[in-house]
Amino acid sequence: MKYWIETYGCQMNDHDSEVAAGILSERGLSPAGDIREAGLILLITCCVREKAEDKVYSRLGELRRLKQSNPGLLIGIAGCIPQRKAAAPALQRRFPYLDLILGTHNLQDLGRLVDQATASPESVVEVWPAPREVSEGVPRLRRSTFQAWVTISHGCNNVCSFCIVPHVRGPERSRLPEQILAEVEDLVGNGCLEVTLLGQNVNSYGRDLDPAKESLFPDLLRRVARVSGLRRLRFMTSHPKDCSLELIRVMAEYQTVCPHLHLPVQSGSDRILRKMRRGYDVARYRHLADRAREAVPGLALTTDLIVGFPGETEDDFQRTLSLVREVEFDAAFTFRYSPREGTAAARYADQVPEDQKASRLLGLNELQAAVSHRRNERLVGTLQEVLVEGPSQKDPARQVGRTRCGRTVILEGSATRAGEITVVEIASARAWTLYARTPGTPPSP
Ligand code: SAM
Ligand code: SF4
Ligand code: F3S
Numbered sequence: 001m002k003y004w005i006e007t008y009g010c011q012m013n014d015h016d017s018e019v020a021a022g023i024l025s026e027r028g029l030s031p032a033g034d035i036r037e038a039g040l041i042l043l044i045t046c047c048v049r050e051k052a053e054d055k056v057y058s059r060l061g062e063l064r065r066l067k068q069s070n071p072g073l074l075i076g077i078a079g080c081i082p083q084r085k086a087a088a089p090a091l092q093r094r095f096p097y098l099d100l101i102l103g104t105h106n107l108q109d110l111g112r113l114v115d116q117a118t119a120s121p122e123s124v125v126e127v128w129p130a131p132r133e134v135s136e137g138v139p140r141l142r143r144s145t146f147q148a149w150v151t152i153s154h155g156c157n158n159v160c161s162f163c164i165v166p167h168v169r170g171p172e173r174s175r176l177p178e179q180i181l182a183e184v185e186d187l188v189g190n191g192c193l194e195v196t197l198l199g200q201n202v203n204s205y206g207r208d209l210d211p212a213k214e215s216l217f218p219d220l221l222r223r224v225a226r227v228s229g230l231r232r233l234r235f236m237t238s239h240p241k242d243c244s245l246e247l248i249r250v251m252a253e254y255q256t257v258c259p260h261l262h263l264p265v266q267s268g269s270d271r272i273l274r275k276m277r278r279g280y281d282v283a284r285y286r287h288l289a290d291r292a293r294e295a296v297p298g299l300a301l302t303t304d305l306i307v308g309f310p311g312e313t314e315d316d317f318q319r320t321l322s323l324v325r326e327v328e329f330d331a332a333f334t335f336r337y338s339p340r341e342g343t344a345a346a347r348y349a350d351q352v353p354e355d356q357k358a359s360r361l362l363g364l365n366e367l368q369a370a371v372s373h374r375r376n377e378r379l380v381g382t383l384q385e386v387l388v389e390g391p392s393q394k395d396p397a398r399q400v401g402r403t404r405c406g407r408t409v410i411l412e413g414s415a416t417r418a419g420e421i422t423v424v425e426i427a428s429a430r431a432w433t434l435y436a437r438t439p440g441t442p443p444s445p
Pocket of ligand 3: 168
């Protein structure tokens with residue numbers, strides 16, 4: 001049987017898809033080249049915002065037609081949507097043709113559940129209410145041989161009032177440093193050049209482990225950075241509340257650690273940050289941003305921003321715009337606040353009207369695009385090391401790669417190959433993309 005996996009949401013889900021593919025491949029299933037060839041379609045889903053959830057529901061609606069023309073087809077849903085409290089019965093009612101429903105905490109049981117679903121005419125539903133022990137040794141079928149995600153912690157211990165993630169990923173559970181190092185060494189031994197360490201809050205890594213085995217994040221980063229043969233080490237996400245100057249020192253000290261810090265600030269208003277329960281204020285954030293930019297040459301500082309959080313006034317929003325102007329983020333992921341059932345902020349009475357959120361988001365995006373463009377233009381004429389990732393989706397005659405600071409670079413022609421590290425001169429810049437100069441080829445942004 002062939003399988004087809006579709007992934008929504010964040011890097012955690014990207015990596016979970018690799019685990020799902022690994023489990024299915026180990027059971028003898030193979031990936032389908034086309035969805036119509038698949039005997040099993042699995043959606044790994046996200047519910048961080050309403051839009052993410054709606055995307056999955058409309059996709060499930062489309063898949064119904066495939067099921068009608070191929071009744072033997074199995075359709076499964078996994079990830080964060082089914083993990084929400086009482087989500088499974090609601091999913092079953094709304095999409096009775098679902099054959100398999102599982103959550104985030106029992107993904108490692110996918111093989112057994114697929115076997116059950118294959119054998120049974122009834123749908124198979126298994127969602128654990130809480131995580132069990134951190135499972136090691138799960139198979140993975142990675143998408144790339146030269147870039148890899150490595151999970152360092154699962155779940156999150158924070159209580160950001162807007163966020164559903166702790167509800168669907170459980171409390172923070174760190175993997176042992178030895179397990180993480182062994183995984184990285186194995187990857188590098190098999191030709192991996194770039195590793196990204198993953199956790200919802202990498203800076204609180206290790207706090208839940210046996211104190212005798214204490215290894216907090218800067219220590220872990222240092223140990224991984226020393227793995228011989230590793231060319232690029234990235235990590236995400238850093239929470240400003242737990243981000244230490246020691247982390248910035250390790251970033252500055254080790255050439256392997258890429259000069260990119262993703263440090264979500266969410267808002268430029270202290271009043272809103274308190275209501276969000278983020279545990280830091282704007283002054284602390286600016287201090288961290290300044291120290292990081294001073295210590296790490298060429299650092300790209302990126303962030304996440306939410307507009308229209310309950311009670312956000314025009315003055316609060318203007319503070320966010322001021323912060324963007326002052327800090328000059330290299331890039332930002334910007335979101336319209338989306339109330340999530342079960343979170344504290346969804347119960348706040350002072351919800352901001354949708355049209356106001358929309359116009360604020362527009363204003364913020366315009367400003368950030370101008371700032372990002374300015375920051376990118378500074379790189380025109382410089383030499384940048386690029387890891388080539390493969391042909392551009394828009395134009396397969398061009399290659400796409402990433403600088404050490406994480407910016408996307410377009411390279412003309414097909415002289416370079418995926419997995420190659422090359423040095424290019426930047427010829428021109430747009431807000432989100434750099435263009436490399438190719439000898440004899442005029443730049444074409
Ligand atoms: N753990 C990370 C952190 O603390 O920054 C990120 C978690 S979340 C997957 C990624 C981003 O989604 C958050 O930083 C936040 O900006 C945004 N987000 C989370 N919940 C949201 C909500 N209810 N509405 C809008 N944006 C949200
Ligand atoms: Fe959500 Fe906050 Fe945890 Fe990030 S730190 S996953 S925003 S609760
Ligand atoms: Fe990620 Fe979405 Fe789940 S952002 S942790 S996939 S709710």
